[in-house]
Amino acid sequence: MHQKLICVFIWLPWSLIKRNTLSYYKNKNIWITGASAGIGRGLAIALSKKGANLVLSSRKEAALRATEKLCDPSVSITILPLDLEDHNGLDDILTKNKPQLSQVDILINNGGISQRSKVVDTDFDVYKKLMDINFLGTVKLSLGILPYFRKRNAGQYVVISSMAGKFGVPVRSGYSASKMALHGFFDAMRAELKNTDIVTTIICPGYIQTDISLNALTGSGSAQGTRDDAQRNGMPLSAFITRALSAIENHKEEIQVGGFVETKIAPLINRLSPSLFKKIIARSKVT
Numbered sequence: 001m002h003q004k005l006i007c008v009f010i011w012l013p014w015s016l017i018k019r020n021t022l023s024y025y026k027n028k029n030i031w032i033t034g035a036s037a038g039i040g041r042g043l044a045i046a047l048s049k050k051g052a053n054l055v056l057s058s059r060k061e062a063a064l065r066a067t068e069k070l071c072d073p074s075v076s077i078t079i080l081p082l083d084l085e086d087h088n089g090l091d092d093i094l095t096k097n098k099p100q101l102s103q104v105d106i107l108i109n110n111g112g113i114s115q116r117s118k119v120v121d122t123d124f125d126v127y128k129k130l131m132d133i134n135f136l137g138t139v140k141l142s143l144g145i146l147p148y149f150r151k152r153n154a155g156q157y158v159v160i161s162s163m164a165g166k167f168g169v170p171v172r173s174g175y176s177a178s179k180m181a182l183h184g185f186f187d188a189m190r191a192e193l194k195n196t197d198i199v200t201t202i203i204c205p206g207y208i209q210t211d212i213s214l215n216a217l218t219g220s221g222s223a224q225g226t227r228d229d230a231q232r233n234g235m236p237l238s239a240f241i242t243r244a245l246s247a248i249e250n251h252k253e254e255i256q257v258g259g260f261v262e263t264k265i266a267p268l269i270n271r272l273s274p275s276l277f278k279k280i281i282a283r284s285k286v287t
């Protein structure tokens with residue numbers, strides 16, 4: 001009985017301190033793109049519970065408001081609709097919202113769209129759209145925030161890439177290219193900013209249970225409209241969010257999170273024998 005009481009006396013204050021004062025995220029201003037669904041919504045909910053003030057962005061304002069309702073009501077939340085494909089519009093948003101955006105501590109570049117079509121079936125415009133949203137839209141916002149990060153010599157970029165950004169994956173040629181481009185850009189910028197306290201964390205999800213495949217573009221640019229089995233059977237969103245938050249908090253440069261096969265076995269084979277890996281991926285029925 002005595003021992004139990006002592007445990008409660010130690011555990012209770014410690015968990016309260018941990019929750020309220022030791023959170024890396026408490027009172028941080030965090031801007032999340034793609035916050036209307038999936039990973040972005042999951043991050044928003046979890047970060048609000050850790051005391052972060054949030055700016056939530058994506059195209060669908062009503063869905064962003066639905067995310068806001070799921071967040072902890074004690075934090076400040078701003079809804080800032082934007083379209084990552086509309087680069088001039090992003091300029092306007094960065095200018096008009098300067099007072100608030102100049103206070104951003106962490107920019108989570110999460111908004112994005114996938115693809116399910118073979119090269120032979122894919123219109124050029126689909127490639128342009130994938131690059132405009134996943135790569136150039138992300139670069140535009142990141143450049144917009146950079147002067148504020150540099151002025152304060154502090155700030156963190158989080159980039160939600162993909163395992164498809166580590167190697168070319170069938171029926172995702174444009175998606176893979178757009179995610180690889182993010183690695184090129186952010187790895188180079190991290191190196192250039194090595195003498196500053198500006199941090200870049202790249203997170204490469206494997207298959208995570210969201211609607212990404214439902215929204216993926218087909219060769220003509222329409223949404224696929226169905227969920228892939230791989231996504232349906234992927235890592236639960238909550239498990240992914242826990243791993244992602246830990247990586248951000250610990251200033252990891254890059255992590256790979258998802259199923260054992262796509263995040264451990266595949267990169268290992270690719271490293272040990274790139275030619276074997278290329279044969280395997282060419283034969284695989286990646287959906």
Ligand SMILES: NC(=O)c1ccc[n+]([C@@H]2O[C@H](COP(=O)([O-])OP(=O)(O)OC[C@H]3O[C@@H](n4cnc5c(N)ncnc54)[C@H](OP(=O)(O)O)[C@@H]3O)[C@@H](O)[C@H]2O)c1
Pocket residue numbers: 033034035036037038039040057058059060061063082083084085110111112113114133160161162163204205206207208209210211212213215231234
């Ligand atoms: N789930 C996975 O298995 C997986 C695997 C690897 C990488 N990822 C990456 O994780 C990120 C989030 O995807 P998710 O799985 O959460 O998919 P999701 O449920 O389809 O969410 C995608 C988010 O991106 C936003 N978005 C799409 N196009 C946009 C645009 N033009 N402008 C602004 N926002 C846009 C969507 O909001 P609106 O429709 O409101 O604009 C939505 O909030 C993506 O970058 C994706 O590539 C996911």
